[in-house]
Amino acid sequence: MSTSSIQSRRDLFDVFQHTIEGTYDELVEEQELQPGQTMLKTFLIESNVTPEELHERVDITEARKVDFDLQELIIQRNATKYTFFLDHEDSRFWTLYTLEESEDAKKVVQDMVSGVRNGLDYTWMPIEQQREVMDMGVFRDVGVSYDADDVFSEDYIDERLDFGDLSVRSSGRGTGTLFDILDSHDELSSFLSLSSVGIKRNVNGSFILERVTHNGRFTTSGGDSIQLHLDTVAEIKERYATLLRKIEENHRLSYESQEHGTGLDGTPLVIELDNEIEDVRQFIENIITAKNPLRLWGAKTKLDDQYWKIKGVDLHNNDKYTIEICPKWLRLYLGDEACGNTALRIYSNLQRHYDSNATMEVEE
Amino acid sequence: MSVMENLSDHTLQINAWIGLCQLDRTFPDTLRNLGYTVDIIDPSFVHEGDSVNPDLILTSRAYNHSIVIDCKSYFIKKEQNEKYESIHHSPEVLLTRGIVSAADASEDFNAEFAYSSFEDLAENPHLPENDFAVVQYDEDANQYISRTLEDYEFNLSDLQDEFPIFTDTRRLPTDYFPFDVGTGDDDYRQFTISILQSTVHVALEQDTFNADDLLEDAHPLWVDLDTNLKNELRAHTETIIMEYQRQGLDGHIEKVQAGSKDEWKVVSKSLQALQRKVDGFVDDVQEKLEQTSLDDFD
Secondary structure, eight states: OOOOOOOSHHHHHHHHHHHHHHHHHHHHHHHHTTOOOOOEEEEEEESSSOOOGGGGGEEEEEEEEETTTEEEEEEETTTTTEEEEOSSHHHHHEEEEEOOHHHHHHHHHHHOOOOOSEEHHHHOOOOHHHHHHHHTTTEEEEEEEGGGGGTTTTHHHHHHOOOOOOOEEEETTTHHHHHHHHOOOHHHHHOOOEEEEEEEEETTTTEEEEEETTTSSEEEEESSSSHHHHHHHHHHHHHHHHHHHOOOOSBBBBBEEEETTTEEEOOOOEEESOOOOSSSHHHHHHHSSSSSTTTTEEEEEEEEETTEEEEEEEETTTTEEOOOOOOEEHHHHHHTTOOHHHHHHHHHHHHHTTTOOOEEOOOO | OSSSSSSOOOHHHHHHHHHSSSOOOOOOOHHHTEEEEEEEEOOOOEEEEEOOOEEEEEEETTTEEEEEEEESOOOOOOHHHHHHHHHHHHHHHHHHHTTOOSSSSTTTEEEEEEESSSSSSSTTTTOOOSSSSEEEEEEEOOEEEEBBBBBOOOOOHHHHHHHHHHSSHHHHHHHSSOOOOSSSSOHHHHHHHHHHHHHHHTTTTOSOOOOOHHHHHHOOOOSSHHHHHHHHHHHHHHHHHHHHHHHHTTHHHHHHHOOSSHHHHHHHHHHHHHHHHHHHHHHHHHHHHHHHHHHHHH
């Protein structure tokens, strides 16, 4: 696709408007897209770096300024070039648009965020926020993906968990009912980790079809208003940004040197578990491994048989953390320079890989 | 004595007091509800020619009131009583010297001194006959019970009315004040894991580092410690560094330092190797630090 005619935000959004109208028409009429026809993908990225620093993380062969705080980026991966549009008007939360194939786009973004201490990360939406997405429109489809086997050993799963891997995907009529039935089932509800939520949002006669994943990827399968898509992304981003801001304002411990001693501010976060841990030591040895997806390294000490403390480093961004953990809860301490996204990553990954009913209270 | 392992009673008490001032669903926020915040940890000042060094001052702006706390194991010294008595009876010195900062200087201010212990200090022969508060963290099968001893209660009635405080858990918070080293209540294990944590953290930021870099990163009160204590902590940190060099852990650390190519794979692999050795290493170092301390004492 030639993009040289895109010289402003308006031009870009005009292109996207045609795209979402076209994909919807094809899907309604033909049930599938034409060869080469793709859906609009939008990624919300949490950033602590400048767009210039992005060049150190991925192979950008061309960068063109399109409008204020909007760049076209040609990113090379495995000798193939991919086109993205980076909107960094919000310096903390970048929006990255692309019409590339879904799997290719996901891999390029994964390259961006998966280095060590690289200052970029996904937006890790807790299940509560994904449920709020359901309420933004008519519920169309849902993906449930409980992936304990990404974190826990086979032995641990066999001995301690009811599921190692649980996947459910449902769309169309009855999806909401199915989800409600599964959710109301006590033995299942801790394992209903949402991976994506699909909605049809209608506002003033316009509509948009969105699928939103747990890590901030939007796939727009149709609609008649790009503005409604932009508004949907903005609303979800604002909700996430507010949560992140509250964590950073209230839940980072800071020690301030004073003339006669040291002052203390901030309070830890507590994550309460519905799926109680049977053996805390074994649990720790499965989650603190310096491996994907949690990327937590740490040294542990026993406080009592079922109460342990871990002091470690989050290898996504090199933030220090301390966790105290017992069967019913984890207490998470973050340092004064820690990124709030560290807490949300740990929390949402626990929901995804261990207990979807885990809850975390954030001080207002 | 507390049932929690690998942490001194002194450190646990400080954490328990701070915990009572915090919002935390797993621990009571009784003092927070009265407006108390952590005004200052480990304050140190001179009053009437004597050095005064309690553990903690909590201040409520709502009551314009501070609690000056000294966490004890069992022993109480007569001269300490005298120092604290002098502060107890002229609390305004805490304001005029700028030691308390969370109170309102334009209103009436009051402060009370409190001893705190896991032991029952009622039988302690040096317990002064004055109006200090004495708080015991007693325990039953399920929780700690923070209670004031008879005749040693807080003068501020709204504060006293909150006692006894039931924690509903024996799992106290431990990381507001993560360790105490060099004061006789040595949390060598906590100190070692904090230094290890900082070693990885600092190594991911910079190519070279020394004991001071690690201590600055690991010790929340580092800037305010006196020179003697700093020197003692430096010596302990050097012991940890020497031991991880002797055990070959430095190779894993060097690999994660800034500038490595193919970062995630290298970092992940190196730290997985380190992770496998950490538990044994911490055991060895704790033993060495305890031995060093005993040798110094002898």
